[in-house]
Amino acid sequence: MTDDSRATYTLRASRSFLDRLKRAADDAGHSMNAEIINRLENSLPADSKLEAFLRDEAEELWHLGRDAKQDYERITKDLERQKNSLVSGEPVDGMLLGQLIVEHRWAAERLSDYERRLRRIKRVLGE
8 A cells, every 4th residue: 555545544443342343353364453344344345346235136037027927927827727627627737737837836936035135135126
């Protein structure tokens, strides 16, 4: 660091806190200043990296949600066809019907999960 890029800050803390900080610095093999800087840097996320990550996650969830919605709609139509066949007295494959019911429930849960996670990320991003 050059002198122009440094800033000074006076820290006021209790003696017991400073003693704990000194012990932690000694245990890590560096100065109290390095310990303070290290802890502060670890506690402050890089906003731009975090925002980029959240935007990537949001985009991925949007695509997953779109695909899950298409699956849900397709399975819903298949279930409706099976229901209509059953009502009209046509033969229905019970194994297929059971599988469709399970897949329908699973697709609905996936879609709901993706939408919920996407809403949470957008709320964090302020969108």
